[in-house]
Amino acid sequence: MDRLGRWLGRKKSPPAEEPSSASEPESAGLESPPSEVQEAPASEPLPGASSSEEEPAPGASGGLRGIWEATRRLALTPVDPFFEKMAEGLNRTRQSLVGQVVDLFRSHRRIDEEFWEELEAILLTADVGVAATDRILEALQGSVREKKLREPAELLDELREVLGRILGAEEPEVRALRIEKGRVNVVLMVGVNGTGKTTSTAKLAHHYHKQGYKVLLAAADTFRAAAIDQLQVWADRVGVDLVRHREGSDPAAVVYDAIAAAQARGVDLVLVDTAGRLHSKANLMEELRKIRRVAGKDLPGAPHEVLLVLDATTGQNALEQARVFHQVTELTGLVLCKLDGTARGGIIVAIAQEFQIPVKYIGVGEGLEDLQAFEPGQFLEALFDQRPGAGEARDEGGGPSGSSSVQDSRS
Numbered sequence: 001m002d003r004l005g006r007w008l009g010r011k012k013s014p015p016a017e018e019p020s021s022a023s024e025p026e027s028a029g030l031e032s033p034p035s036e037v038q039e040a041p042a043s044e045p046l047p048g049a050s051s052s053e054e055e056p057a058p059g060a061s062g063g064l065r066g067i068w069e070a071t072r073r074l075a076l077t078p079v080d081p082f083f084e085k086m087a088e089g090l091n092r093t094r095q096s097l098v099g100q101v102v103d104l105f106r107s108h109r110r111i112d113e114e115f116w117e118e119l120e121a122i123l124l125t126a127d128v129g130v131a132a133t134d135r136i137l138e139a140l141q142g143s144v145r146e147k148k149l150r151e152p153a154e155l156l157d158e159l160r161e162v163l164g165r166i167l168g169a170e171e172p173e174v175r176a177l178r179i180e181k182g183r184v185n186v187v188l189m190v191g192v193n194g195t196g197k198t199t200s201t202a203k204l205a206h207h208y209h210k211q212g213y214k215v216l217l218a219a220a221d222t223f224r225a226a227a228i229d230q231l232q233v234w235a236d237r238v239g240v241d242l243v244r245h246r247e248g249s250d251p252a253a254v255v256y257d258a259i260a261a262a263q264a265r266g267v268d269l270v271l272v273d274t275a276g277r278l279h280s281k282a283n284l285m286e287e288l289r290k291i292r293r294v295a296g297k298d299l300p301g302a303p304h305e306v307l308l309v310l311d312a313t314t315g316q317n318a319l320e321q322a323r324v325f326h327q328v329t330e331l332t333g334l335v336l337c338k339l340d341g342t343a344r345g346g347i348i349v350a351i352a353q354e355f356q357i358p359v360k361y362i363g364v365g366e367g368l369e370d371l372q373a374f375e376p377g378q379f380l381e382a383l384f385d386q387r388p389g390a391g392e393a394r395d396e397g398g399g400p401s402g403s404s405s406v407q408d409s410r411s
């Protein structure tokens with residue numbers, strides 16, 4: 001069966017509500033403590049796969065034997081829990097983007113003006129953005145001309161290819177975090193309130209701690225006492241040290257102390273959690289500039305990374321945030337959180353089209369292990385996941401529970 005045929009054979013899952021945690025960033029903090037970390041099972045059989053080793057009865061028909069063989073193969077196929085988690089998280093984006101495109105292909109036998117208009121509307125609605133949508137349409141129209149494609153179905157592979165080009169699938173090195181052993185590495189986590197800075201800081205700490213790096217957290221969001229306490233909870237859970245001052249103190253002083261402590265204690269990585277809200281945007285930006293200045297003065301070359309944390313559920317607002325923050329503090333990478341549970345994951349395409357700043361990590365859940373190194377190839381694989389019923393059983397609670405793991409083959 002061809003790719004479109006397999007897609008058309010899939011049953012659709014009903015759209016679900018956005019999780020409240022994603023849509024109510026203001027409630028972040030100790031009032032809503034981070035969810036319990038659940039260890040993902042090392043491997044789980046695919047939904048519906050049989051673990052039975054029993055052979056079919058002798059004399060069973062070829063058809064039955066074929067089904068049994070296929071089931072056995074599925075059961076023996078190792079499941080990558082990281083990939084599963086991402087595929088699961090992208091369920092709604094898959095429906096809103098790829099699913100709709102496939103529906104369009106099904107309803108149009110010919111590639112005509114109306115077809116292009118509908119495709120444009122789907123891409124824009126999925127938050128792919130105007131610039132990336134134009135680029136995609138141009139590329140597909142070029143393919144239709146050059147390859148003399150007649151059937152809309154032939155365009156699905158072309159769509160995947162152009163998305164790969166926009167997401168920078170050929171340039172893995174730009175997404176590597178600039179962490180070097182043998183020096184104190186400083187990573188600043190910035191972003192507006194509620195996007196996932198503190199959680200992502202903890203997830204990164206957990207990842208590098210597990211890799212054997214000595215990690216120190218700096219609680220530079222001194223605006224709220226709850227923010228400091230929230231990071232303390234994470235530090236205790238991860239098992240790393242935290243440098244904290246009192247509420248209302250100077251965040252740059254926290255960073256200064258953290259770097260001094262890191263140098264004294266042989267720390268490899270200082271992760272700095274910053275405030276997302278202050279009395280005004282100007283204050284926030286001035287504070288970031290100061291933190292940067294102090295870090296650089298204290299430790300030449302620091303901060304080695306400035307990661308802007310964005311909330312995928314906010315769609316096009318994320319673009320504006322990236323613009324503003326980039327003007328103030330040169331960003332080295334983006335972390336796109338809350339890709340799970342939103343239909344607006346197309347925003348990652350808009351971001352990649354608009355900015356030279358690479359998306360380095362994606363957040364696909366609230367657990368400590370739910371941060372993944374962004375790999376465009378894998379991401380598209382998950383987005384275009386065609387296994388029958390992919391993600392659907394998991395929607396109903398039948399799949400890997402809780403968390404997957406930070407997947408960073410680059411570190």
Ligand SMILES: Nc1nc2c(ncn2[C@@H]2O[C@H](COP(=O)(O)OP(=O)(O)OP(=O)(O)O)[C@@H](O)[C@H]2O)c(=O)[nH]1
Nearest residue numbers: 028193194195196197198199276338363364365366
């Ligand atoms: N579903 C989901 N939720 C996430 C993800 N990342 C963070 N969250 C949740 O988003 C909420 C806000 O996260 P925080 O890490 O506190 O955000 P913040 O940017 O530090 O917020 P402020 O300190 O208030 O600026 C919390 O409930 C997190 O559990 C993610 O990838 N997926």
Ligand SMILES: [Mg+2]
Nearest residue numbers: 197198221227
């Ligand atoms: Mg925070």
